[in-house]
Amino acid sequence: MSRDAAPASWLRRWTGDPILVGMGLGLSLFGVAMIYSAGILNVPSPVTEGAWRRQLIWLAVALAAFSAVWKVRPQWIEWAAFPIYALSVILLAATLVIGTGAGTAEGVGRWIVVGPLRFQPAEFAKLAAVLGLARLLSSRETPPQALRDLLAPAALMGLPLALVVLQPDLGTALAFVGILFAALYWAGTPPFLLFLLASPGIALILAFSTVVWSAYFVGLALLLYAFRYRLYLVESVAVLLANLSAGIIANPLWSSLAMYQRNRLLVFLDPSTDPRGAGWNLIQSKVAIGSGGLTGKGFTQGTQKRLDFLPEQHTDFIFSVIGEELGFIGATLVVAAFAFLLWRVVRLAERTADPFAGLVLFGIFGTWLVHVFINIGMTVGLVPITGIPLPFVSYGGTFLVTCWAFIALAVRLSREA
Numbered sequence: 001m002s003r004d005a006a007p008a009s010w011l012r013r014w015t016g017d018p019i020l021v022g023m024g025l026g027l028s029l030f031g032v033a034m035i036y037s038a039g040i041l042n043v044p045s046p047v048t049e050g051a052w053r054r055q056l057i058w059l060a061v062a063l064a065a066f067s068a069v070w071k072v073r074p075q076w077i078e079w080a081a082f083p084i085y086a087l088s089v090i091l092l093a094a095t096l097v098i099g100t101g102a103g104t105a106e107g108v109g110r111w112i113v114v115g116p117l118r119f120q121p122a123e124f125a126k127l128a129a130v131l132g133l134a135r136l137l138s139s140r141e142t143p144p145q146a147l148r149d150l151l152a153p154a155a156l157m158g159l160p161l162a163l164v165v166l167q168p169d170l171g172t173a174l175a176f177v178g179i180l181f182a183a184l185y186w187a188g189t190p191p192f193l194l195f196l197l198a199s200p201g202i203a204l205i206l207a208f209s210t211v212v213w214s215a216y217f218v219g220l221a222l223l224l225y226a227f228r229y230r231l232y233l234v235e236s237v238a239v240l241l242a243n244l245s246a247g248i249i250a251n252p253l254w255s256s257l258a259m260y261q262r263n264r265l266l267v268f269l270d271p272s273t274d275p276r277g278a279g280w281n282l283i284q285s286k287v288a289i290g291s292g293g294l295t296g297k298g299f300t301q302g303t304q305k306r307l308d309f310l311p312e313q314h315t316d317f318i319f320s321v322i323g324e325e326l327g328f329i330g331a332t333l334v335v336a337a338f339a340f341l342l343w344r345v346v347r348l349a350e351r352t353a354d355p356f357a358g359l360v361l362f363g364i365f366g367t368w369l370v371h372v373f374i375n376i377g378m379t380v381g382l383v384p385i386t387g388i389p390l391p392f393v394s395y396g397g398t399f400l401v402t403c404w405a406f407i408a409l410a411v412r413l414s415r416e417a
Contacts, residue, residue: 017348017411021066023341024392024407028059028400030334031318031393033299038314038321038395040300042307048314051395058397062404069408077409078135078356085132085156091121092163110167120398122172125160127402127409129176130363132156133183138355143188147235150197153184171386175370177201182366183359186349192227196239203243207250217243265384281311285379289323289331296327314395316387319379338372338391348414357413364406 036052039045095112111118136156144150161176184194199220206213220243224236254262288304297303302324304310313321323331342365349361368391375390377383389396391403 017344017414020341020344020348020407020411023337023344024404027337027341027392028062028404031390031395032056032059034318034321034393035314035395037300037302037325038305038318040306045308051314054397055395055400058400061397062401065401066404066408069405070412072412074354074357074413077131077413078138081131081135085128088121088125088128089160089163092125092160095121096163096166110169110172120396122160122164122167122169123398123402125164126172126175126179126367127405129157129160129179130183130360130367130406131409133179134356134359134363137183137187137359140187144184144193145190147193147196147231147238150184150189150193153180154197169387171374171388174374174386174388175367178366178370179363180366182369183363186359186362187355192230199239200242200246203246204250204253207247213247217247281317281385282378282381284309284311285317285320286381288320289380292324292327292331294328296323296325296330299325301325312387315389316375316385316394317379318390318394319376322393323379334393335376338368342369342372345410348410352414354413360413361410364410367406368403 032052032055035048035055039048039051041048091112095110098112110120110122112121133153133156136153140149144153157176157180161173164173164176181194181198184197185191203213203216203220206216217240221240224231224239228236284304288302288310291297291304292302302321304324305313305321310317310320319331319334322334326334345361345365345368349358349365352358352361371388371391374383374386374388375394378385378388389399392400
């Protein structure tokens with residue numbers, strides 16, 4: 001064995017996949033550095049001051065969790081998938097009763113506090129949902145070929161999604177949507193069926209305009225008629241009724257949203273409608289990122305950050321700090337790092353022949369893709385502000401531990417398969 005082969009063999013033996021683990025560790029340490037920078041203010045804040053030390057402690061806990069999960073046999077992971085899913089649902093239901101909203105948006109109860117320990121069950125539920133859905137889909141002998149085949153996966157994912165929406169936490173709920181569609185795609189579901197499954201959600205979004213929604217509904221009806229030989233009549237009728245219902249409930253659903261949630265959607269369309277209120281976050285984020293220029297203002301030197309104009313700058317808007325202090329080049333490198341991380345997960349999924357392992361890996365891909373796209377997108381105004389963290393980089397202990405548990409599952413299952 002050559003000298004170079006021995007260290008490589010040692011790394012693979014202790015990490016499973018040195019590339020994926022190295023990317024996760026690099027992003028985690030980079031996140032600690034940016035959280036430290038987010039705490040450097042002209043007037044110190046008790047919220048951000050010392051947050052980087054707490055994140056370092058959580059990183060140590062996350063690495064310990066990685067080591068523990070990494071040693072679990074894949075057969076045990078597959079066997080425990082449904083019990084873990086059931087436990088996550090129980091914890092989410094408990095959050096609605098005893099959850100606290102300390103440190104979160106108004107009206108949001110996301111945390112369960114047990115003595116000095118405070119954790120967010122919704123983050124654990126993402127991992128449980130990935131495992132449960134992978135177990136369900138891997139038990140099928142053939143890929144889903146009809147809408148009725150999607151009922152069980154949709155119901156399994158819909159239960160935790162509904163419990164998270166009731167908190168209410170719409171941002172985290174979108175991660176479950178990403179898990180569902182990523183897993184169904186990897187399971188071999190035809191794109192046409194995936195579109196039909198997503199069509200009620202599309203109708204709900206388009207219902208802001210009666211003309212646009214009507215044109216969409218007519219187009220959908222024509223599409224269903226053109227593909228009538230691939231669907232049962234009852235399935236086509238169910239799709240049309242679901243889309244019709246989505247259009248009807250759009251206004252009542254809008255009225256049921258909390259005021260801060262409605263304001264987030266309104267300022268997404270036009271931040272100037274409330275520049276000192278709900279539009280403040282988006283305006284200040286754009287100013288910070290735009291003022292970074294090509295190379296940025298320098299580490300810890302961001303003026304928008306130092307003046308504490310940026311909201312939640314160590315959590316949801318950490319990418320705004322990156323854009324201001326590291327500029328376009330730094331922000332691009334961060335996006336490239338996440339793209340490489342996601343590519344690596346897909347690569348591992350392609351290499352495995354085990355259905356359960358492949359579905360878990362692609363479920364992880366779906367989770368991280370949603371987080372990265374929405375978090376970065378909301379800081380530049382591409383998507384509404386939903387309060388969803390950036391994997392490995394944003395401050396947050398439960399989320400960091402969950403991300404490293406995902407890495408442990410990815411490298412363990414891909415290696416065995």
